[in-house]
Amino acid sequence: MVDGLIHQSSEGTIVPGRPSVEQHLKAIDEQGYTVVTIEPELNRRLVDTVRRLEEELDVQPKMNRAEGYHTKRMYNLLAKDRVFWEMPVHEQVLPLATGVLDKWALLSGTTAMNIGPGEDLQGMHTDEGNITLPRPHRAMMVVTIWALTDFTADNGATRLVPGSHRADREPRPDEIEDAIAAEMPAGSVLVMHGGTWHCGGPNATTDQWRIGANIQYCLGWMRSQQNHYVGLSADEVAAMPKRLQQLLGYGLYKGAMGHVDGVSPGAIVGAEATTQRAYQYSETRSIQGLRPA
Numbered sequence: 001m002v003d004g005l006i007h008q009s010s011e012g013t014i015v016p017g018r019p020s021v022e023q024h025l026k027a028i029d030e031q032g033y034t035v036v037t038i039e040p041e042l043n044r045r046l047v048d049t050v051r052r053l054e055e056e057l058d059v060q061p062k063m064n065r066a067e068g069y070h071t072k073r074m075y076n077l078l079a080k081d082r083v084f085w086e087m088p089v090h091e092q093v094l095p096l097a098t099g100v101l102d103k104w105a106l107l108s109g110t111t112a113m114n115i116g117p118g119e120d121l122q123g124m125h126t127d128e129g130n131i132t133l134p135r136p137h138r139a140m141m142v143v144t145i146w147a148l149t150d151f152t153a154d155n156g157a158t159r160l161v162p163g164s165h166r167a168d169r170e171p172r173p174d175e176i177e178d179a180i181a182a183e184m185p186a187g188s189v190l191v192m193h194g195g196t197w198h199c200g201g202p203n204a205t206t207d208q209w210r211i212g213a214n215i216q217y218c219l220g221w222m223r224s225q226q227n228h229y230v231g232l233s234a235d236e237v238a239a240m241p242k243r244l245q246q247l248l249g250y251g252l253y254k255g256a257m258g259h260v261d262g263v264s265p266g267a268i269v270g271a272e273a274t275t276q277r278a279y280q281y282s283e284t285r286s287i288q289g290l291r292p293a
Contacts, residue, residue, distance in 0.1 A: 024191070025099045032165035032196035035182075036092040036189050038146075042083075043187040047148045049081045050074070050112050050211055061116075070119040070203065076231040077110035077213070078248075084110060087146065087215050089243050096191045097142040097217040104220030104254060107228065107247040108141060115156035115203045115210040122200035123173030124159070127216060127225075136166045140222060141194030145182070146213040153181040156203040156210040158190060164197035171197045194218075220253040234269035242273035250274040 019027075019034070027034040053059070057080075059072045067073050077084040088094065088107050098105050127143050151157035159179040164171070181201060182190050192198065203210060218224055228248045237250060245251065250266035251274040252258050258265060259278040266274030 021095050021099060024096050028096065028100055028191065028193050031162045033160060033162070033182075033190060033192040034096070035184060036096070036191060037187050038090060038092060038189060040187055042086060042090075043148060045083050046087075046146070046213070047186075047211060049083050050114065050148065050213075053080055053112075054114065059114075065120075065123060068113075068115065068119055068122065068200070070116040071200070072112075072114040072116070074112040075110070075226060076228075077112060078228070078244075079232050079236065085240060085244055087213065088217075088247050089241065090189075093144055093189055093191065093215070094243075097144070100139050100142050100193065101217060101219055105142070105217045105247070106220050106222070106224055106249050107244075108216035108218040108222075108224040109214065109226040110216075111214045111226075113200065113212050113214060115200055115212070117203050117205050117207060117209070119156060119200070119203040121159070121176065121202045124161075124171040124175050124179070124197050124199045125173065126164075126170060126195050126197055128194040129170055135168045135170075136195065139165070139193045139195065140219055142217045143192045143194055143196070143198070144215045144217075145190040145192070146215065147184045147186055147188045147190070148211040148213060149186050149209070151182060151184050151188070151210060151212070152208075153183055153201070154203070155205050155208040156201045157184070158182040158198055158212070159201045160190075160192065160196055160198040165193040165195035167195075167197070173199075217247075220249075221257060224249070229265070234271075237266075237269050238271045240271070245271050245274040252276060252278055255280060 024034040054072055059074055061069055061071055063069055128140050131140050145158050161178045250271050252264045256278050260268050262278050264274055264276045
């Protein structure tokens with residue numbers, strides 16, 4: 001996979017030139033995923049930071065099937081280094097997440113995943129598995145898998161099933177017959193509909209560690225997978241750019257939901273950029289044509 005390569009079969013098809021946001025969104029709607037690229041300089045900083053933190057924090061495998069027996073995982077990345085702040089708001093990625101969801105989307109989670117030699121297939125799943133609506137349904141989440149090192153079929157590249165976001169059920173963990181390996185060079189980002197069947201691939205190499213990151217988004221009224229309110233300090237949030245604060249839920253959903261005594265969470269933690277009062281859209285005597293901001 002490279003920027004603009006949109007698989008329709010094991011061979012794939014290429015969109016000439018650099019695809020537009022609309023082309024990427026069309027690919028996600030039709031195939032369940034697309035791929036974009038980020039700048040090499042940012043990718044190098046992310047890789048260096050993940051490796052440094054793994055050593056400093058003595059990160060070890062979690063020893064279960066979901067998280068892996070030979071995989072080093074780190075959660076709550078935004079609290080660990082400010083380089084990770086650049087990921088959720090990246091100009092190549094965020095417009096696709098909000099294009100699939102809406103402008104009120106929230107950040108659901110930030111995870112680094114370093115798959116080591118000998119790791120087994122994770123087991124096919126979707127990241128919307130806990131949502132009990134009849135399938136298929138509109139995307140509730142967007143999953144972005146960042147290839148910080150090369151992803152190959154041998155070293156644990158993500159497996160996915162094209163078009164599976166239209167399935168009427170969740171997959172079985174061993175249902176991999178139609179899966180393809182998301183092989184892509186370092187600096188690529190796989191952007192998926194939350195209902196796309198996927199899993200971490202097995203690492204059959206003896207000496208390669210496959211470093212990736214999962215930056216997830218969800219609809220603004222949903223509970224996020226990781227709890228940012230507890231995971232981040234007030235000082236950290238206050239120092240963040242406004243758009244990142246909004247993604248973390250420190251503004252208000254449609255001007256009303258999520259307030260604390262009538263003000264946004266941003267007001268409580270001193271984040272001026274997202275400080276607002278609830279129901280400001282109703283501050284008028286006329287109700288004609290009124291719509292929430």
